[in-house]
Amino acid sequence: MLGLLWTNIDYAASVGLFCIGLYCVITKNNLIKKFIGLNIMESAIFAFVVALGVVDGGDAPIMGAGARPPFTNPIPQALILTGIVVAVSTTALALSLIIRIYRQCGTIEADELREME
């Protein structure tokens, strides 16, 4: 059991990170902290998918002189690059929303905002 966990330590770490992020999103009161939790979850998923494509001792799959297999699978990396772009846009949108909420309500604590409603 422990051996299995050790060989899959990368996946286990992603799951751990994901849970930490989810905990922040659910329990934190401050909107920015909530959002940082979401970013942690994003990183966990990105790390997980990239780890799926890793080959032990694999090289970057760049063709040319000196290219020798095995190669790492480039497709997960390409997917996650797109995923990161999406995450950046989400972050930008969320932070601008938080700024506007702060300017109009004077607070970014979720419970105080709920009272104002």
Add this chain to the structure above:
Amino acid sequence: MSFSALLVGIIVVPLVGALLTPIVAGRNGNAAGPWSFGVMSLTSVIALLLLMHVVEVGPFSAYLGGWEPPYGIELRFDEFSASVSVICLLGTLAILFSFKYAAKELPAGRLRYYYTLLLLNLTGMLGFAVTGDLFNLFVFMEILSLSGYALVAVSGKPTAEMAAFKYLIMGAVSSLLVLFGIGLLYSLTGSLNMLDISRRLAGAPKAPAMLALAALAVGFLVKAGIFPVHIWLPDAHAIAPSPVSAMLSGLVVKIGLLGMVRVYQMYYGARVLDLSAFNTVLVWLGAIAIVMGAFFAIFQEDIKMMLAYSTISNVGYIVMGLGLASEYALIGAAVHIFNHAIIKAALFLGAGALIYQTGYRNLTDLRGVGRSMPLTTAAISVGAVSIVGIPPTAGFLCKWYIALGAFEAGQPFFGVVLVFGALFIFVYYIRMVNAFYFQEPVHPEILDATEPPMSMLVPVLVLAALCLVMGVLGRIPLTFIEPAVERLLAPLGG
């Protein structure tokens, strides 16, 4: 012109149109509305041509850059992709409705961005409906989600921004789950093409395949606003400007359900996995959503809030239909995706017209409005009758089919839940109709209200007329979707 080019065009035209909107809009943004209306009209023509082609020859594909799948990216137009027709229809009408509405409700200077976001949102939905590639599905889902969050906040009121933030958090978590499921499926099958995945899934280990199914399903169901994870939905749909509410409620939640259909296509295609436990969960989720959505809706005073809760209950119908997984239930669910979009858009746009003309949004304040705005209230009443599912309106046939499907699947209990839910829905819509026509006005000035301008009245009336027409011609979408459902359920080798 070849159909592959048209299939690419249905994504490229609104996308390029969206990017050009701020440039075309002019200094005060007045040209943005007519421009985006033109873009959507062109897209609707393309959608119509594609629809005619799929009726003629069945599903067809386009390969981007000439690379064949599984290496290249495939756009695939099948019977479920026919939802592009309703996306284009609602998009065009919502833009038409926005001409006057947005100019009054939105701060000056935001107009051009409002139309840009609307077009981007529509691009995301159209792309989602026609893509055959799992990762593209994710990208289009993010395009429509991000523009959706921004559209909720576009009015700039603090409540709207808070609703948008709540929507964003829930939406982003669900997107992550979808991405996780996609990553898992890729590692199991080595492919991102949905048809290819369904062929290769048979050889994959079962436990991770079920984990991927669960992640995708939860992700899509959060987007669809199913009951326990619906909390973002009422605020976001009620506070957004009315044309946006119509799009969010009519179309964006349906994208989550369309995602579920795609997942089903992959997993049923594989034939080796036992989905019965999963289906049971879906049926129960749907049944609970029907009852709880209707229950909350009864206590709403705000007309748009009530409509938002009614969406939760109708999403329940569709999820229940998917979970019953018998032929009739699936046909009913697929057609209800289409019909509910039309009905809910008619209701939200009608409510928007009432709010625009009178300035009130509570049912008590709106009492007696039926006397001064007969056309708008008549349209809303037609929508209300359809959503309850009284024949011969659009809502009847799909609910009837889902109920038949419940009996066909040997689970008559859920047929009873369905009828019970319809009764609940009847109660709160009768409250609305009662307030419009039969109660004395609280505010006497409401009797002086006039019908909205033509650009708002026409979309409402067209949608209300469609509620009736789809009821009478209801067999057409039913027979159209039937081969797709049969193919979905056919035994291996079929």
